[in-house]
Amino acid sequence: MTFKGLDALLKFLLTSDKPNFKPSFNKFVSKHEDDFIEWHTTPKTPEELERLWSNRFRKECKRLEKKGKMGTTNYRSNYWKRISQRITLRYKEDMALMRHEEQVLETQNVLVDALNKRLRERATKHCERSDSSYTPSDEDSDTSRSSKFPSSWSISDYCISDMLNKFRNDCVKKYNHGEAMTRDELLTLNYTYLFSADGGRDCRAFIQLPEYVKRTLADELDQDDEFVFLDRSSKELCNEIEELMLLYPTHVPDQLDDIFQAVKDKAKETGLVIKVLKAIVAQYANRPDFTAMDEDVFSDTAFKPFFHTIVSSVPYCSRDGQFTQLDRRLQLRPDAMLSTTTNKNETLRCLVAEVKAPNRSSNGDFLKLAFEMKCALDTMIDHHVDNPYSLGIQVEGFTVRTYRMDLLYDHIYRMIHLRTFYLPRSAADFGVIKSAICSLLQVRKLLEELIKNIKSSRAPHPIADERKSWRRPTIFVPDQKY
Known part of the structure; x- marks a missing residue:
């Protein structure tokens, strides 16, 4: 103990x-x-x-x-x-600080509600006096554009933001009283809410949502964004390599290069899949003993053949090692990190990853990953990035989960679980490769889109300024206890 x-x-x-x-x-x-x-x-x-x-x-x-x-x-x-x-x-003293924060937030909410009420009344009077021949100017176009991004998250007439805020207030009280808390409850202290792929084990388990909201919420989260299945040639190649490794589990088959070349000549779009398979076969043909591996060796053997080939090879993307700090102000060092630069040559973190070997405890890795993703997202918002979001990967032994975090609504950081897939446990377990490649290809395409948004961001605009006001401080910093 x-x-x-x-x-x-x-x-x-x-x-x-x-x-x-x-x-x-x-x-x-x-x-x-x-x-x-x-x-x-x-x-x-x-x-x-x-x-x-x-x-x-x-x-x-x-x-x-x-x-x-x-x-x-x-x-x-x-x-x-x-x-x-x-x-x-x-x-x-800690409880007084928490109560002070709650009072400040309540005061802010009252002021914002009053301001919104005055603005609505003013807008209503303006509409009553408006001319039907009115033509919007460029300034009005910016206002119209900003209106597409409401500060509160609602589906039809149901306000999800209010329910999440109530859930967070309950969690803050539990934290102040020293009660045991789940990881979903601890996340809310930093205004972060987890939405899993199946919807059964996330923040939705703590709040009551109508059935029509639950049905619409899956489309709202957009967890299948940029996800595509492998083409026919890539599937056939993966199946053929799986069968060969079952026949020759201890060494690389002689006919492997001929198979790769034949498929490459037939379908050029399989080039990335061929690179992944070559890297994996080279590692698993040596029959690695994962039970004796530490975190670094396990990552090099089982995870990096996928990660380096598919994700970190994105153009304009640089790979940082585990000794690179996420932020100069924070003593945080993710196990892997991908970054890019703005037009002003400022470095922005786009993706963070946490890796644990099969024989190691990973209790605090998820909270650490969520904390790192929030820090990366806040930095993007501070640099006026259009449509900002951060990406995260958690490797827990042979189980891998991918995440995306955004801030589309006021003080609601949505940590969206995209996919769960598995790494091969041995050369006889290559049947999981197709799912792993598809899941990481989704991360690659989301990363490409994010880098494109970062590169195209120029001067600040009303939406970016409004989103900066939606940010909230990071109150809860996970430690070794969690």
Whole structure:
């Protein structure tokens, strides 16, 4: 069992070089009195702290086979009282900050509603006095263009934005009270809402939507945008390679090059598929042992043959390694990242990826990915990119999920799950390749469209300025706890 403060406790128990060292619980509490407020996020009484940490101390001593006499509870009571008071004070400060933010947002909503009401009244009076022969000017055209992007997300007469805001307010209260939260609830702290492919395990599970809204929502999310199936020649080639690898699982078949060349001469559009298959066969013919691989080796063997060949080969796109920061202000380093430059030679992040090997825990990768996608999207909006969105890929062992995040409505960051596909587990598992190629081709086309939007963005326009006001700060930063 792990807990915050375990490293400090182990260091205290193991750093003494005295032969008959007896660890003192009193010394440990005294030495780390200032650290306890960082190890606890919810208030605890001195008695609770005494029971919790004395139990942890005894267990670690026993586990490390270090026997020693414990100090008395009375001696430590003053420490626990001070620590408890400081933890409670920190908790109250955090709650006060959250309440202040809620009050600020409520005030902003009231002001915006009042302003919108005055604008509607003014527009109604203007329409009553308007001339039927009126011809719109260029300025009015910009206003008309902006009206196509309503600030609230509604389907027919049903306002989805209101339901999502109510859901977020409930999540903020749960977070303030220290209650257990799902990943979908934690996302809402940053105004981010997950929409999965099947609609069963996302934010829609927490809100009540009418049936007609649910039916329309699938088209609204546009999860099939730019998705196409492989052409007939590419499918036949994938099937043929799958059969060959079943017959020759330990080495590359001699006739493989002849097959690739014959298909390439017959159908030139299969060139990208041929490159992917060549890269995969070269890796899997060596019968890799994925159970013994760390994150980097697994990524090079199973994921990068797909990713580098299909996605990161997009024109005007540069690939950044895992040691490149997402933003100079943030200590965030995605496992993979694709960027492009604006006409002013400013770098914008377009796609981020998080990779975990099959034998590693990936509990916090999804929240980290969502955080990184939001940061990338906010930067694009700050640079007035037309139709901005960010892309994300999460590799969780052999399972891969692709995402797109946009900000089409006021303070509603939609994290849309596009596809789920699988990486081959061995040379005998090449049947999953077709789905993997199709899913990543969708990401490639979305990336090409995004780079085109970035390159074509010039001067700021009303829509871009309005979208900048829709952004919201990133309040919740995921850590190792999640």
